Amino acid sequence: MTKIICGVDVSKSRLDAAVSSPKAFASFANDASGIAALASFCRRHGVELAVMEATGGFERKAFLLLWEEGVASALVNPRNVRCFAEAMGAMEKTDPIDAAMIARFAIAKDIKPMEPPTxxxxxxxxxxxxxxxxxxxxxxxxxxxxxxxxxxxxxxxxxxxxxxxxxxxxxxxxxxxxxxxDPLWAKLAETFRSIKGVAGRTVARLMADLPEIGVFDNKAVSKLVGLAPLADDSGRRSGQRHIRGGRASVRSVLFLVAEIARRFDDGLAALHRRLTEAGKKKMVVRVALAHKLLVRLNAKARDARAEFANAT
Structure with missing residues (x-):
């Protein structure tokens, strides 16, 4: 059975909400009282999930307060929603249309609730x-x-x-x-620092911007950060793979740390040497080193989380 979704188009001052079925639309102020009214609107229409785009921070208060009001919420990538809208033939762009399209996108992709951070x-x-x-x-x-x-x-x-x-x-x-x-964070920090070149600021960045580390598998966490080269093949053509999207703040620090860590780590040094001697472009080498470092950090975090869970 299709969920009842409320798509929320977010701007600095306003929240435009569209319920998927039965169709309903309303607009609210993007402040505490407006968000409370949005939550009442969702409950009144039996909404099971409120979905909004990640729009540079304007969505943060609504996302958190809706959860506090008992309305499950999730964030989606605005680029993905726009591509979906164009694929569905929706070239017009107004706040009501955008809100309704977010709801349709959430249904099509079967978007799940996204637990709020502590x-x-x-x-x-x-x-x-x-x-x-x-x-x-x-x-x-x-x-x-x-x-x-x-x-x-x-x-x-x-x-x-x-x-x-x-x-x-x-x-x-x-x-x-x-x-x-925090006992878990302290355990993860100790684990991360076991890799020479990983210092306090890198640990803090990982904790803050990649809390999923050690929870997701290597492939998922690589996509999350934007270090998984994406295939571009069609028929007999094998296109060049590129990275795209992801969490730039984590990716940027991994680029820097991987370059430092390879001076002390035989595995990273060997990878750098092999790719360089093969004539790979500098950016390809940087991505490969950062990806290898991320996979190693993710494996260490996974082991640390398991050890912590068994000890408590």
Whole structure:
């Protein structure tokens, strides 16, 4: 039996909701009271799942509060929904049409509820994201200082740099404390650090942006990160495989760490040497190294989770 789905088109200030069957449409403010009204709308129409696109953060409050209101929710990729809409011949694009198309997409793909992150996971993710912002800002300010000439500008930049360094140190301390205080996270952190080249910031990024590590199999986690080369074959033609999509924040740190780790790891070094000698492009080599590192981290995380479960 087909589920009753509510597709929710999210914008900064508004939530447009369309129920699949019986068809119903309503619009709500994207704030706490509006989300509560959306939850009532869903209950009134017997909605089993509310589905919305991941739209750069505007969906976060609705996703979390709907779960608190007892309405199961899920997030989907907006690019996939748009491709689905075009494949279904829906070239028009309005908020009601988009909401209805999200519902149709969810039914066609049999989208399942996506459990919300815990409060601790939310806080860790926010701290890691803020640390990344502070680090980027610090890099920019240091570059500006290297180009500055007058004393007044240098003094101003030094003040900003000192502030950013203090914030960076504080954030690193908060993140480390959170990981150390959680027994499972502490176990995973110890396991990850057993690979030479994997440091505290990499561990924090994995914990915050890839909580599924060690839960999914290698193929699934590779697709999740965007390090699984996708086939492009047709008939006798064997096309070149490319990576696409995935979690860029995790992928970027794995590129950097794999390059460091290969200096100490015989397996990664041998893979790098073999691909380089075969004349593979630099990006192909980088992806292969990052993929191998991810698979190894995932295997270690899987073992650590099993060991932790057996010990508790």
């Amino acid at each position: 409060k601790a996971q939310q806080r860790l993710k926010a701290l890691v994201a803020r640390l990344r912002q502070v680090t980027d800002d610090l890099t920019v300010q240091k570059q500006r200082r290297s180009a500055a000439a007058d004393d007044e500008t240098l003094a101003s930049l030094d003040e900003v740099i000192a502030l950013l360094k203090r914030q960076s140190k504080r954030l690193e301390g908060e993140i480390a404390s959170m990981i150390d205080d």
